[in-house]
Structures are given as C-alpha cells and as structure tokens.
C-alpha cells in the first residue's frame with residue numbers, strides 16, 4: 001500500500017476528540033463551535049432538501065452559488081471574479097486542496113509550505129508527487145522573512161501552499177508579508193494555493209487581504225474558502241475555489257473525478273448565506289472575539305502565558321513559560337488528569353517541531369469555556385512540577 005498514507009497515524013483532531021469523549025473532557029481540541037450555526041441558513045438547507053433539487057447539480061456548482069461567491073468576494077474583498085469561468089464549488093476546502101495539488105503538480109515539482117501547517121497539506125503534496133520545501137515559523141510572531149523564502153524557493157518551485165489566517169497559530173499576515181510572498185511567486189513563476197478558510201474569522205478590526213489581490217497574483221493564485229468556517233457549520237464541507245480560467249479548467253478536471261459535485265441543498269443554503277447583510281459577518285466576528293477575550297483572560301488569570309490570537313477559533317499558550325518542553329505529553333496530561341482536551345501544535349510540523357505551544361479552541365459557549373477554565377485552575381502551578389510521559393498514539397500522528 002502507499003506508504004504516504006500507510007505510515008501516518010490518525011489525524012490529531014480525531015485522536016484528541018476521541019480521547020475527550022472517553023475521558024468526558026471538555027473538548028477544546030478539534031476546531032468546531034458549540035453554537036448550532038445560523039438558523040436561517042440551516043432552514044434554507046432543510047427547505048432545499050424537502051422541496052428542492054436533490055439530483056446531481058452542475059459539476060462546477062449551482063449557478064446561484066457561483067454568482068453569490070462572486071458577489072460576496074466583491075463586497076468583502078474587492079475581487080472581480082467571473083462566476084462562469086473563475087469559480088468552482090467543492091466538497092470542503094479539503095477537496096479543493098487535494099484537487100488543486102493533483103491538478104497543478106507533476107512528480108518532482110517543488111512545493112513551498114510553511115510549518116506549522118494544517119495536517120492534510122503534506123500528505124496531499126507528497127501523494128501528488130510534490131517535493132516539500134518547508135519554511136519553519138516560530139512563536140510568538142510566526143514571522144515569514146525574506147531569507148526564509150530565498151532558502152525555500154528555487155527554479156523548480158511550482159506551487160506555494162499558504163494559509164492565511166494561519167491555523168494553528170491564529171496569526172493574520174499583513175500586507176507587507178503578502179507582498180513579499182507575492183514577489184517570490186512572481187520571481188519564480190510559481191502558483192500560490194492560498195487557503196483562506198478563516199478569512200471571516202479575524203479580530204480587532206482587521207481586514208482580510210486575499211493574496212490574489214497582491215500585485216502579479218491575480219493570474220497565479222488559487223483562492224480557497226470554506227462555507228463551514230464562514231457559517232460556523234464545520235460539518236457542511238462546502239468549499240469555494242477561485243482562480244483564473246486557465247488554472248481553473250485544470251482543477252475542475254481533477255474535481256470531476258474526486259467528488260464531481262457537492263450536495264445541492266447545502267449549496268443553495270450557502271448561496272443564501274453569502275448574501276446576508278454585513279451585520280451577520282460583523283456580529284459573528286464580535287461573538288468569537290468576545291469568547292477569545294473571555295477565555296484568554298481566564299488563562300492569564302490562571303498563570304498561563306497566552307500568545308496573540310488575531311484570527312481563527314484558536315488561542316495558543318506557551319508552555320515553555322511553565323518550564324515544559326513537550327506539548328504532546330502536556331496535552332495527554334491535560335486530558336487525562338484534568339479533563340480538558342487541547343491540541344499539541346507540534347502535530348503541525350513535519351520536522352524541527354516547536355514543542356512548547358498548545359492550542360485551545362475558544363469557539364464555545366461561555367459555560368463550556370468556564371467549565372474548562374475551572375478544570376485548568378491549578379494546572380499552571382502543577383504543570384511546573386509533574387513528570388509527564390509521552391503517549392504513543394498521539395506521538396504517531398502527523
């Protein structure tokens with residue numbers, strides 16, 4: 001069997017959610033909200049199941065959804081996209097990533113990646129025949145420097161896989177960093193695969209800048225979004241792909257043989273949702289920001305060193321401040337002895353992992369966050385003293 005999949009463990013998200021269930025822990029590991037998501041968007045989906053079209057929709061996505069995506073990105077990000085030739089709907093951002101990598105890479109092509117990286121990236125790149133060139137980012141600022149890019153890019157670079165806002169770091173890259181990355185993409189004639197699933201979940205008045213809007217990037221960027229993140233409905237798996245026609249044509253060829261289509265009822269509901277008033281998006285952001293602030297303040301009060309969270313559902317703590325250097329052992333101890341599940345950020349590195357950062361999902365009701373905080377009451381103090389052992393199962397995750 002293919003060693004790329006045969007030799008990797010189960011995704012850390014699945015492992016931690018299972019441990020959380022077994023231990024009846026408060027699950028702040030896998031990123032999903034407590035809230036059931038907007039009732040009107042869910043009602044649209046239900047209505048479409050009962051009285052709408054439930055046979056194959058068009059391969060590229062429902063026309064009404066593709067139009068809504070174009071209008072949405074025009075309204076929020078100033079992009080001019082042609083719904084007929086530059087937009088496609090996939091079954092989640094994950095399918096979009098897989099399809100784009102299969103379509104764009106030939107064996108031996110180099111792909112620049114930034115670690116910590118979403119756990120699907122590396123196996124998908126490798127399975128598509130890509131050779132990974134990793135840039136390692138470090139807390140607290142996770143800065144991307146010119147020297148890092150100069151070391152990673154080469155004339156063989158075909159694709160750059162970039163995630164902004166960055167999960168798990170919770171960082172939103174600024175205009176200067178995006179411009180730097182764009183200059184390298186142009187210089188090396190590389191295509192940017194830009195995972196922007198967290199584009200709407202950004203805080204403190206930040207504005208999302210799509211990489212596609214940077215100079216020289218319009219024709220060489222594949223922009224990927226996810227309705228699951230836009231509407232806090234992570235199980236929905238409706239991905240939004242935007243790219244210039246020449247690139248889109250090829251990605252669509254891959255898509256037609258991976259899933260071909262995405263459930264039409266969910267597509268109708270997402271089309272409706274994307275046209276909602278600005279206030280929906282502003283309020284969603286404000287609610288998550290409130291949760292971030294509530295949970296972060298609770299962590300600080302309990303003696304944890306909290307890293308900045310500018311976007312995503314996540315806030316990280318630096319356990320080096322507790323004298324700890326093993327995030328996996330720390331998370332095992334948290335879930336087993338204290339009943340709180342979190343994610344060790346080293347799981348997002350392929351090598352040279354940073355082992356001192358632990359990620360919590362704050363996209364939860366106040367009562368869930370408060371229950372977790374109560375369980376974390378003495379952890380910072382104890383965390384300095386206990387002997388922690390590494391669990392095999394988590395260790396084997398990517």
Ligand code: PMP
Nearest residue numbers: 092093094118167197226228237
């Ligand atoms: N990319 C990133 C950075 C993510 O955080 C996630 C999900 N959390 C995905 C992709 C997957 O999105 P989807 O569920 O739409 O496949």
Ligand code: GLN
Nearest residue numbers: 011013014029030031167
């Ligand atoms: N993206 C989610 C997270 O980072 C999890 C997605 C998954 O479970 N694969 O927690």
